[in-house]
Amino acid sequence: MEYSNNLVIGLLIFVVAGIAMSFGALLIGHLIRTKLPHPEKAAAYECGEPAIGPGWVQFDLRFYVVALVFLIFDIEVALFYPWAVVYKEAGIAALWDMLVFFGVIVVGYLYLWRFGYLDWVRATGLHDKRSTVRRDDALGRAARQWM
């Protein structure tokens, strides 16, 4: 019981210290800093450049798509690494395991490619009335031929 009491005290200290540190810093700053208001200071900081427009703009969704694609392949590489280290011992089963894993990601990647998510200048083909992509990318052509 003593053990857990100590832990409860520890938890309390953790919580209180966490709150105190974040608010304390703000409070101390508020108390001791000199106050020289200037419109430049109130403006959004853009690396020293004069700010253009407000900070609350809608970011282009394409940034997120790129970030997501990067994240997936980053994680994939991270998972490939330990696999490569033990590959010799694990034998052929490990190869199949990894092929299944890799295959799933490749299907996702091909999907992005096929529907134009990798093109920076996005065609409006997604919004036509047949609701299929008309634009002929290499993959789409190949797929249609193959069908």
Next chain:
Amino acid sequence: MTHALLAATPLWMPSAADLQRLGPLWSLAGTIVAVLFAALLVGRNYRVAGAIATLGGVFTATLCWRGITGGAVPFAGLAPEAAAPMLVVDQFSCFFIFLISVFLVLVTGMWFMGLDAGVPDEAARRRDAVEFFVLFVGSAFGMALMVSTSNLLMIILAVESASLPSYGLAGFRKKHRPAAEASLKYILFGAVTSAISVYGASLLYGQFHTLDLMKISTAIGSQGISVLTGVGLFAFLIGVAFKVSAVPFHFWCPDVFEGASIEITTWLSVASKAAGLGLMLRIMWLLSCTVQSADAMRWVAHAVAIMAAITCTVGNFSAFRQTNLKRLLAFSSIAHAGYMLMAVSIIWQPRESAAGMPHPASSAVIAYMIVYLLMNLAAFGVVAMVYWSTGRETMDAFNGLGWRNPLLGVVMATCLFSLVGLPPLGGFITKYYLLIALYDASLIWLIFVAVFNTLLSLYYYARIAYAMYFVQSDEAPVRAPAMGQFAVLMCAAAIVLSGTFYAGKLKSFSDQRSRDMYGAMQPTGLRVAERPTADSMH
């Protein structure tokens, strides 16, 4: 150095037979990939995407059904150590995955019907069908994982992989403001609860040096529940309570149900809760699997009982003033989650006799879940058809429905009275089983809470029935797709049958599922026979 370590421990690989046992999970995961792959070949074809999702659901359900009827070889595995399984396959998980995949197929059918109903975002629905079905089957996969694991880390992963696609689905109507709001609320709420849940898991791991629930349970049995264990357990269970939408983690539920399109509302109201309750049952059962740990878990179970009582009371009271049918049914589903949580709170109690007897609590939840699926599917189906016809989901759209479309009126009335729990409907008989289980567990106060809540709920369910039959309306008759009418009629028939002729069969089926529920314990350290009996407790 690395090589020395590797040489010391032989590398573990799952065998082909082990992988084969996880068929239902493979099947769902394969369906997701197949939907994407088909899109590569044939383009954005909503029929193909929907057909693959349906096929995947049917195939998964078949595999699960074979597992259920074939007396699924209880199996715990996919881990180097047999005593600490990552994934569990047993009758219980097979049943829940069966339920989820059958529901997946039914909701897909509902989606198809909604296509021709002339809702405003029709073109977008067709266009984005591929993404829709990937997310849809993805959330089903996460829910299937939730009911087939007994490892803290896997539970967190499963809850996340069920939640993340659900966030997307809730906000799938991009141009629809309430949907975006619902999705944002859902994400924020889910993020906070899962953060707390991970924190709880880390506290448990720090204390017991294992992520396996069985091992944690034996450790609790020998050490007793310290304050830290209690904090860890509660924090961990918050993540699951969020999925079940137990009060006070229910705030996302009404907004999401109102904002999301009706198929998604239907899906979340049943599948998300089924998975959450299955997981909750498994956690509570595994944590109390020895005599000592069952004794220690008593306090956690009492806390769950209190949460269950609050959940259904708050759910029922909040439903009173709702005029949007989807929102009303959201609160109703919170209340029903409360009833089922009541059963979860008695699962720690020992069974009357040794192994082979089903636990009344899990049996009651399984029976309740089956009827709850039918009731919600039919009720939401009627709401959907009224919406397709009138463009409204509010109470006034239901005025005079009993005369504007007699079939839908009768079906809706059946569902409503079954949701209340009136005989001779399925809702009554399952609530009766639940109360009997509570009585056996001598939780008399909880029975009073349940009965009181049933009375409360009668008011707002009856209000809809009143509007359907006693409020005059000169609106046009409600025209609904024939397939949809047939489907909800079948549901209503099943509700009536399960309350009358098939009540015994429902009971024996759910007993059977919960009897072999934790057969998966056998390869682990503790045999089912070691489960404490009533005699050994006193």
